[in-house]
Amino acid sequence: MKGRGSISAWCVDHPVATLLLTFALVLLGAIAFPRLPIAPLPEAEFPTIQVSAQLPGASPETMASSVATPLEVQFSAIPGMTQMTSSSALGSTNLTLQFTLNKSIDTAAQEVQAAINTAAGRLPADMPNLPTWRKVNPADSPVLILSVSSTLMPGTELSDVTESLLSRQLSQIDGVGQVYITGQQRPAIRVQAAPEKLAALGLTLADIRQAVQQTSLNLAKGALYGKDSVSTIASNDQLFRPQDYAQLIVSYKDGAPVHLRDVARVVNGSENAYVRAWSGEQQGVNVAIFRQPGANIVDTVDRIQRELPRLQEMLPASVEVTVLNDRTRTIRASLHEVEITLLIAVLLVVAVMALFLRQLSATLIVSAVLGVSLIASFAMMYLFGFSLNNLTLVAIVVAVGFVVDDAIVVVENIHRHLEAGDGMREAAIKGAGEIGFTVVSISFSLVAAFIPLLFMGGVVGRLFKEFALTATATILISVVVSLTLAPTLAALFMRAPKHDPHARPGFGERLLDFYERGLRKALAHQRVMLGIFGLTLVLAVVGYVIIPKGFFPVQDTAFVLGTTEAAADISYPDMVEKHKALAKIVGEDPAVLAFSHSVGVTGSNQTIANGRFWISLKPRSDRDVSVSDFIDRLRPKLAKIPGIVLYLRAGQDINLSSGPSRSQYQYVLKSNDGPLLNTWTERLTEKLRANPAFRDLSNDLQLGGSVTHIDIDRSAAARFGLTTADVDQALYDAFGQRQISEFQTEINQYKVILELDAKQRGKAESLAYFYLRSPLTGEMVPLSALAKVAAPTMGPLSISHDGMFPAANLSFNLSKGVALGDAVRMLDQAKTEIGMPASIIGNFQGAAQAFQSSLANQPWLILAALVAVYIILGVLYESFVHPLTIISTLPSAGIGALLMLWLMGQDFSIMALIGVVLLIGIVKKNGILLVDFALEAQRERGLTPEAAIYEACLTRFRPIIMTTLAALLGALPLMLGYGVGAELRQPLGIAVVGGLLVSQALTLFTTPVIYLQLERVFHRRKPEPVTQPKRSLAMSE
Incomplete structure (x- = not known):
């Protein structure tokens, strides 16, 4: 008898072993879950x-040419580097090096250090320190x-306490990686010289x-x-206090000592006097804590939170430490919502089964x-x-819908044999044995749809590898459990239902009658059904081409990042x-929970004309707007402040930008001609600003900075024995905030800064008192004998490079309803309309670049999934024809997926693409159930294709409806999108x-027609009339 030698039969005959092994599987999952x-x-x-x-003190041009370029030359020789960008501003250069995904970060770090060492000889000799990475x-x-x-x-003491007592302690907590302080005013001793007193002496x-x-x-x-x-x-060779430095003897004049206090003020100050941060409206500093790679975010944050009270006690009583943003707040809430969604999906699926099976056992x-399959999947995730x-x-x-499919098909077939009069054990063995191949076919072809996801490259491939493998593992576990535990339990507890011959037709029978009438009409009008199939194929292709396409939806993480931009020549006080x-x-917006902001050169901020905002919002249930609506609500209010713009963007879990950005998306232009690049960047910016699809559009040129030029007369200088280097050194001493010394304490190291007196260093007139x-x-x-001071002109506040070429970065957000794919097309169209020269090369960065890559791969991903499914089905059925059916x-x-996305106002994003890949695995199940039954009817009972497919449609109607509803209801909580x-x-x-x-409404009628047509084409048979078989109990249930 069929099924006697199967694994199902062994499990039915060994129920204790089966139940114990199942318990072990559940136990492993239960142990693994809290450890994930x-x-x-x-x-x-x-x-x-x-x-x-x-x-x-070095100008942006000096930093770009004498610091960035020598480093870029050496870095460009590092293998596996995919992108190199740099940004040079007053006194600083930041370079970002990105490598291929398979490049070891440790190897890359060693190569970067070697390149820095090689470039060291070409860097300015007066750099205080070598570049760091x-x-x-x-x-x-x-x-x-x-x-x-x-x-x-005061700010300097607060910064010192934060660095010495708080930051270092935080770094030692398990799971904590790097700790950064923004808005920091590190203590320093500042020597503020009076040029007129120096000249007099x-x-x-x-x-x-x-x-x-x-x-x-x-x-x-x-x-x-x-x-x-x-x-x-030991000796007193170090000086620690301003008054000690003030006593230093600088020189002797007419035999009398000239102390430092005679020509300068020596005061306590900060390394950089032009930086400040606030928590709300109170001055302070911010501490950003990153985790170590692979560390459990929630556990790491929990450990930090447990340590904070102890660390607070170590700080002075007036210092208050508050949490501005806890990333785990939304992570915990989001995972909790997914768990609720999972529970709802399970309950809905169980309700469907109860409705159709109408039997508690x-x-x-x-x-x-x-339950066993889902719990066991946690063990595989841990592994x-x-x-x-x-x-x-x-x-x-x-996977809830997939997992229950296998169980439904097995249990429904056992149920059918019980109705036919078989005993419990016999029905379990026969029912599982008959349907085993079908279950394997459904699951293996479903897994085949995930195979292309495992080979996707780039960021999308990295993100969805775990998705594909988790779903695959859950499905394969369900196959084993459905063919082992299900027949075992059925043999023990499942009894034949009692039928009342006088009972009114149930819902299932009425639905089957309706379907049967439609099926007969479909088979009688096969050309019409073929036309409908052809139309759906065309519409699916056309729909994919025209639907707006995007990358990932904007998440509401309750966190907003802001970048401010003011006039390039703005003063620090303004x-x-x-x-x-x-x-x-x-702070007045009711949705804001807490916020902080900073100005000056701190963290990723390189100029005084830019600042940063970090805004933490209340939980979504406690505010009346989404994060996007919050930004839209603030935008017109913020625009009322003249002379400054605050660009806001929602913080995202998926952040692909290589550095700080004003907006969600970035586009970079580069050319070997800097002035030409600047001209066309401004033209493209103005063109895009006129397009309402783009919001918060800006570029990073910042060309309006004030530059005071000093023209040195080299011949005049040579007559006095002076060189250009002497002039530059003197200017650096006066205006460069030059570090001239340092001193160390037991816990920290501090600098001594030389500069002009505050009254003199901010105006060009002070050069009149300047002597060499x-x-x-x-x-x-006097400097006036060697050089002339020209009227101030405009120059760049920062200079950007991309791959060693001058570059300009455009940042933008999108208006509501505008898909990223449409924005890409409109930007390319704008470049064409303004006639941008071919010598200026443009490309997207970050999320937009990843979107372009994924968009190019989408058709191939879908095609690969189809081919993988076809190959698996061809191998299972030993046929080239039946997989096509x-x-x-x-x-x-x-068609259904694209239509529903359009009706719900969603673009075709990566998540929607994954949904379509899932559909490739789900929907073909209907075809497998029908084809598998029809082929067996033809082989075993000699039925004609017409009779076989007709009986298959009626016999398999109930499991098809049940499994489809299970998958649909499993995905319904995701579609409703709450939490x-x-x-x-x-x-x-x-x-x-x-x-x-849509597929359920059509495939129950088109699939049998396709089956018959392919039978005729490949076997050259003439059509035969469809005869109605005798109804079985399973058909009428």
């Missing part, structure tokens, strides 16, 4: 290294942002610099090795298979090293006042639900 890391998305490490170099992951965001403030402590700034450097040192001095003891030698058996994240949990939610005005507006000493005569030479169910699913993180899940649910609705 928690993350917003799968691990996606993008090998990236950021290099920073400082030369205080750090490993970064653009896809990662701070897990926690702390705000540190004090009502009594015949001294220069170089004299002050040399005096400080020679009299404050911290060198090794050795030890005294005596006969009886060893004594370490059968419903409980299917529910048991579902693979996966995390509990939005995508893996969505994979399990979607920038501070404008920031305070913006902060007042932000002639090495030939020893006389003081099964695959013919897919165009209608595509935190719903934006990411919703397109997938919409695509699956829409595809199932």
